[in-house]
Amino acid sequence: MSVASETPVLDTLAAMTVDSIxxxxxxxxxxxxxxxxxxxASDAPPLSYAAHIDPAMRADVTVExxxxxxxxxxxxVGTARVMTAAGNIAAALGIAIAVAEAEAEAEIESEG
Structure with missing residues (x-):
């Protein structure tokens, strides 16, 4: 039986990443x-990169x-794919920052 979640797809991807590691x-x-x-190489969208931000940080992956x-x-893979990847990585970081800010605001509101 599955556990209810508000983000089942992201939760599954995160669990798969952890399991893979x-x-x-x-x-x-x-x-x-x-x-x-x-x-x-697969021209993945920003959300695919976003699922790897936390594991990358935990693994001490550097920007370099x-x-x-x-x-x-x-x-x-070609210049176009690499440039698209760089843009999608930047977008994923923006997503992660927005989520972190929203979570911080919600926490502040719940404390006040």
Missing amino acids: ERCGLPPDMLILTRIAALA RLQDVLVAIAPI
């Missing part, structure tokens, strides 16, 4: 960077490492 032989940072490369991955895949 636990089951994969790659170090967590390499796993996330590999996933980012796959997202770029992320940029290195985009540089490395550019000759394979």
